[in-house]
Every structure is written in structure tokens, then in C-alpha cells.
Amino acid sequence: MDRIDCAVIGAGVVGLAVARALAMAGREVVILEAESAIGTQTSARNSEVIHAGISYAPGSLKGRLCVAGKAALYAYCAERGIGHRRIGKLIVATQASELPELDRYIALGAANGVTDLRVIGAAEARAMEPEVHCVGALHSPSTGIVDSHGLMLAYLGDAEVHGATLALQSPVLSGEATQGGIALQVGGDEPSTVLCRTVVNAAGLGAQRVAGAIAGMPAALIPPLYFAVGHYFTLARKSPFHHLVYPTGREGALRAHVTIDLGGQCKFGPDLSWRDGVDYRFDPTREPAFRDAIRRYYPGLRDGDLQPGYTGIRPRLAGPGSSMHNAATDFVVQDERQHGAAGLVNLFGIESPGLTASLAIGEHVRQTLGEARTGAS
Missing domain, CATH: 3.50.50.60 (FAD/NAD(P)-binding domain)
Structure with missing residues (x-):
């Protein structure tokens, strides 16, 4: 032995x-x-996002290790020449009833030591992302992307x-x-x-x-162990976005985040569904739900713009109806x-x-x- x-x-x-x-x-x-x-x-x-540490429960390992890991990761990537960009993120409210969510993110972020968040108005958000429709947004400048x-x-x-x-x-x-x-x-x-x-x-x-x-x-x-499956659709043309864009909304609703990779490819996702094991099959019938969710904040999305991308699976410790955070x-x-x-x-x-x-x-x-x-x- x-x-x-x-x-x-x-x-x-x-x-x-x-x-x-x-x-x-x-x-x-x-x-x-x-x-x-x-x-x-x-x-x-996955989406290859460097997360800021905004929405995790205060005092959680996720929150503490995300914030510490983010700082270490940016420094490491810069030192080692690993592809990354501090691209920033907007969390957008598409209607007035969602605006209080932005303040909740500010509070959660502060509890985890994230101090660079700020709420901005619709005009400033539109100046940053002209194609995005919203009534207000939260700007997270320390969110980024990395070559995983x-x-x-x-x-x-x-x-x-x-x-x-x-x-x-x-x-x-x-x-x-x-x-x-x-x-x-x-x-x-x-x-x-x-x-x-x-x-x-x-x-x-x-x-x-x-x-x-x-x-x-x-x-x-x-x-x-619960197998949490997320679908990603890609945009079949040049990305109109310069930042990551996440709509507000409760978990379980399809939020269809905008993420951009280092090559400039835009993708939307992930959504959330459940399977009984490791199963990466892509379900193209989810496209209409994605399209409707995306148009809430990106009305310029055209029919035919979405192409099937890929799926990922998260090892979740709680199943349907549980909050991710x-x-x-x-x-x-x-x-x-x-x-x-x-x-x-x-x-x-x-x-x-x-x-x-x-x-x-x-x-x-x-x-x-x-x-x-x-x-x-």
C-alpha cells in the first residue's frame, strides 16, 4: 500500500x-x-463571473470567502497574466415596485464588507447601457469576468x-x-x-x-445533494452590452442575466430547473421564457437572436423552493x-x-x- x-x-x-x-x-x-x-x-x-459578494447571507461562508476571494483573485490574475476584466455589473429594476430591492442589495453587500455599491437613476443607467430599459439600477464596479x-x-x-x-x-x-x-x-x-x-x-x-x-x-x-441545472442561451450577433446586467427579482423567477466573456460573446442565463443526476442535455423549448424575461430589460431583443448555448449544474444542498443565498x-x-x-x-x-x-x-x-x-x- x-x-x-x-x-x-x-x-x-x-x-x-x-x-x-x-x-x-x-x-x-x-x-x-x-x-x-x-x-x-x-x-x-458556468458564467466565469468574478462576483462582488452582494447577495449572500451576512456572516455566511459564501459571503466571507467571496469577498476575500475576489480581492485575492484580482491580484493573482494581474500577477500571473490570467485573462480577466473588472467589467462591472448593473442590477436593474424594470418597474418602480422593484426599486426597494436595490436598497436591500446595498444592505446585504455592506454586511459582507462590499462598500463600493451605489444606486443610480434610469438616466445614468441608460448612459452606461443604452439598450437597457430600467427605472433605476445598482452599480457594482468590482464585479468582473475571468478565464476560468x-x-x-x-x-x-x-x-x-x-x-x-x-x-x-x-x-x-x-x-x-x-x-x-x-x-x-x-x-x-x-x-x-x-x-x-x-x-x-x-x-x-x-x-x-x-x-x-x-x-x-x-x-x-x-x-x-440537489442537481440545480442552469441553461445559457447565446446572442447570435455582436453584444450591445458593456457591463454584466442582472434584473432584480425573487429566486425561482427567470432572471436571465447578461454575461459577457473575454471574447465579447454575450450569453443569457442561467435559469433554474432540477434533475435527478448529472445530465447536461439542453432543452431548447425554454427559449420563449428566456425571450420574454430578457425583453423586460432589453426590449431590443429580436426573434431569432437567441441560440442554444450550454447547461451547467450546481451542487445545491437544498432543493426546489429554497433560496440560493x-x-x-x-x-x-x-x-x-x-x-x-x-x-x-x-x-x-x-x-x-x-x-x-x-x-x-x-x-x-x-x-x-x-x-x-x-x-x-
């Missing part, structure tokens, strides 16, 4: 950020990835420079928490058993399955002080803003492992 210091399960943006943080702290790290490439699921199927694949390659490069190893097509089949460490059964072309001093379960959509396959991990402490859907970082399996850290429900928060999540996990060891000694 091979012995290693630390295994990080999952080579998405968060798993790579964790591996980077641990390797740079001097840990021996092996990254176990079931797929044939890094970042093929949630990390590759370039970011993941940089994280992997940092980890490897500090001694980490990436093992692709190496699915974790099962495990057992023992007094000597956590024994993992790893599949693939050359199945093996490895005894790990530390295991970080950053498997994203597979995190619950991995945790459930480790003997000694209490099943009652594994939260439920309440305590029940916060990030969960679970260590031996909660579940009793020495050396095991589980990351559950790492959805948006996981990309933005990735550097901060990596540092949080590094600190958590140090605290857990101190508490156990």
Missing part, C-alpha cells in the same frame, strides 16, 4: 486551489481526478512547482478511516490503495458520493471535529461563488486542517 501525505479528490477550480494552498504550505499533495482532464464539470460550465480554464492551469502549475502530482482518470471508489490514516481505493487503468494522512474531498457534484463511500464517515452528516445552501467545510474521521475534510455545496472564492477556500481549508490537528492533539 502506497503512503502519501495528502490527497485532494477533484481537479476542478476549488480542488486545484486547495491543492495549491497545501502544496505551497509544504504538504506532499496528490490530486485524484476521475475524468481525463481538469475542470470538466461545474468549473467548465487559464485560472485552473495556473493553480495546477503552482501546485506542481511545489511538488504536487496530478493523477487523471483516477476515481476514488471507496475508503476507510483508520487509526493510521484514510485508506482510499483508487480505480482507473492501474487500481491501487493509498493510505493518506489527509484527504480533502473536493469532488463537487460527486462529493456526497465520495463521502458516503468512506467507512467511518457518519452518513447522517452527509447533506443531501440562505443558511441552508451555504458552503459546508466539514472536518474531524464534526464527523470524527481524522484527517478528512469534506467540501459540500461548493457552487457559485466558488470560482470567485477559490483562493480563499484553499486558504480556509489549509487553516482548517491546522486547527483540526491542533484540536486533536
